Amino acid sequence: MAIGEWAADVPADVLDTLGIRYNRFVRAHEVPDEATLRDVLERLVAVAFAAATGAWMKNLSVVADDTECAVAGPSAPRPRRASIAVDGKALRGTRHHTASGRAWHLLAACTGRHGLVLAQVEVDGKSNEVSAFEPLLRPLTLDGTVVTADALHTQRDHARFLVKEKNAHFIFVVKKNQPSLYHQLKQLLWRQVRIGHSEDHHGHGRTERRSIKLVSVRQGLLFPHAVQAIAITRKTRPRHGGRWKSVTVYAITSLAAHHARPEEIAAWIRRHWQIEALHHIRDVTTARTPPRSAPAQAPPSWPRSATSPSVLRLDQHRQGQPESPSRCSPLPRHPRTRNQTERHITRERRSPRPKTR
Template structure:
């Protein structure tokens, strides 16, 4: 059982749909968003959904914008982005952070470009992520390309860096559901069981965040009794 979810940046799960297998996700992109008011909203998604027809529909029909990650499943577009003269482009935004046992630096460059032969593309984006493990000293460097329908007048490099980071937080939500709540190991496979359980897990995580917790394992240790849970969520 595979679920495709829709979530707010910095918020909770809005909707989800059963898709059978991950390869079927792109066919559910429009149905999942169809009934939502997306006027002026920026939509982010996995590279799997960087599909011309879906993004054309998103901008023309839903009046939304997108930030679309481009990987090698779009080989021609990926090659065009990688071949842009990035060495002559100044870094538009850079941030350095430490936490969770690693040091991380993320730099972002943008190029205003309307010749990518991709629907409504206004800017090309290059993100370089550099990570160093504080224990082993191992260094990892990753380059990510993206395109966006947001023009330079609508989104600065700092805005695009924030949107990319917020999308990563949504990815982390799925990681929490698996690691802390064992979602991938769940034996519920039939009828509406998987969807209902996923909804409950998402609701629990949202409640934990509202209670002020940054780390889910810590919050689970504090929820030892029903009375304690009621007190933590100010329901007494």
Template sequence: MTTTEDRACCLIFSHAVGSETTGPYPVTAAVPDAVCLAHFLAGLPDPRDRCGRRFPLTAIVTAAAASVLTSARSLTAIAEWITDAPRWVLLTLGFAFDPFSKVVTVPHPTTVMRLLGRLDGDAFDAAVSTFPQTRAAGLDAEKARWRAVAVNGKQLRGSRAAGGKAVWLLAAMDHAGTVLAQRQIDTKSNETPAFIPLLDGLALENTVVTADAAHTQHANGLWLREQGAHYIAVVKGNHPSLLKQSRKLPWAVALDHKGRTEGRGRLEACHLKTAAFRHLDRPGARQTLRVMRRRKDLTSNKLTTERLYFVTSLPPDAASGAGIAAWIRGHWKIENRLHHVRDTTFAEDASTICVGRLPRVIASLRKLTISVCRQDGRTDVPAATRHHARHPGRPLATLGWT
């Protein structure tokens, strides 16, 4: 039986073959209103001189995205994928057909490396972040009342930025696994000043933002409330007075949520209590949360207890205790579903791509791969990349040529 994916690949093939004698294949001819990555790359600034633009920018960048979708880890692997791609795939991507030599010319690996290394990092991140967001809007049948977004940073350990420091990227990911934005941290700064610029421009209404203690700042909370968003902020030792006030609240209140999980060799019980207040110095804060975690190591039988405090701008009737507990626990999905996957599936920390803007650009292509795979219901990202590698039409269909 012919699947929808196979029919899409055949449609791409028939259009590409029919256009070989006339020039590059019109990438949006099959479905004009498709959410296609090439549309979002069309406005990307081209860093090359006009006289040196032999290959279309969108063709090279989209080919690089398709190769990473098939598990390419290095610049060499990206260039090899472009060189080995079938002619109809290259025509679909926008590479030119030479009617005299009867071949589709492709860029040299050095050309691919130089172009990717000169791209505007902010513009490229914006393009590859907007694509999965637009794609997700078409996939979602229903909108939940609240959307949860986690903010967290990661160092690319094998890279080197100015001053010899590793490239540090701050990312925002919804708890469903779609990366919404990414921003490079200045080498002379830290994550805190990049919080607002990272989220600026996103639709934040009815969004609950979770972040670690470094982002529990007055300015961040005030800005989020101005955007119509709510926050759940961790209170730790970097805010001693707020932590002291939180500990002194009357916690002899009823339990709002009780959860129990088992995994990774340990058993964990989690208790959540909430206390409404009006006197803490935090912009828009309405509740304080206390989470008590009791863990038992199943190997050593060692017991540990941890108390964590949070402040949130959510009013008491906005969400249930189970919902708040899920958001607090779901914040760490950005570590498990994004940072850990980039390290294990793409060996990011061991990567030798370390010069200029290349680490950031390749990291953006990896997060794009992770986002679209999860949107398609493929939670096993390594298996998803192997799936795309088995047929050259599959990455094209995922990136919009359907």
């Protein structure tokens, strides 16, 4: 179990901070073994533990922001609002670990600045992310926070929930799943709107140029609490030259012009894509455990969203099954086919034998 391995290698000063008993006779800390940690985790209430972990993560993000501002000095600009990115992902390599044969699908909320997971819930499929949006964010304190989400969560109920109940703001991407709203945004006179902010990025063998335009639309917009329309234009081309490729994405926000500057809105939208790093980590972690004939189950008190490769190996140990090799282990050599064997024998016969003296 990964936690047991971490506890065995943790430094002594961390053990002192955690209050682990120190044995003076053997001059070492009495670190709990894997069985003890397993028993404690199985007795925890998953929902309460997830809520406590999310609150702890949020406090860590606040402390990290204060530390960065203190290091930068009083003259550095301080972010006026925090942002939270909401997105869902089907975990790679988990279809063989469920009885139904469907991959685990998680909807997570993480901080936009540091990428810390504040809350997550399991959903049955991509279509059920909409119904899991409010249960995910309801336990969190979102006063003055900007919530960013993709086009799937551009729902009117979500906007009313964030603004009226949670006293928060939203930035939602608008695509053709909202045809009337998308057509309305596309028909605005964007050529007459000045560029509010632009920036260039170089990396991954290409040059990217981003520009953002904002226009206040208080009446007639077919979405509740939306006061500004946003047009983000991305232009990319190979770093060593070539033709520009342009893509325009539309969005809406409940932030008025005096609530946030164009560069702040651009930064929040760009930070939303940091949640893709979380998806990559989860894909790599879950894909390290190869498929097995029998799906592993998490402890009864834990939802499937808390199941990790370590828990899967733990279930194998309980059932008396050998642990699955890691993805890094060498693959077995496949036997030669009949044609390959005949060619190999023929090649050996044709090769000259070394002369003996």
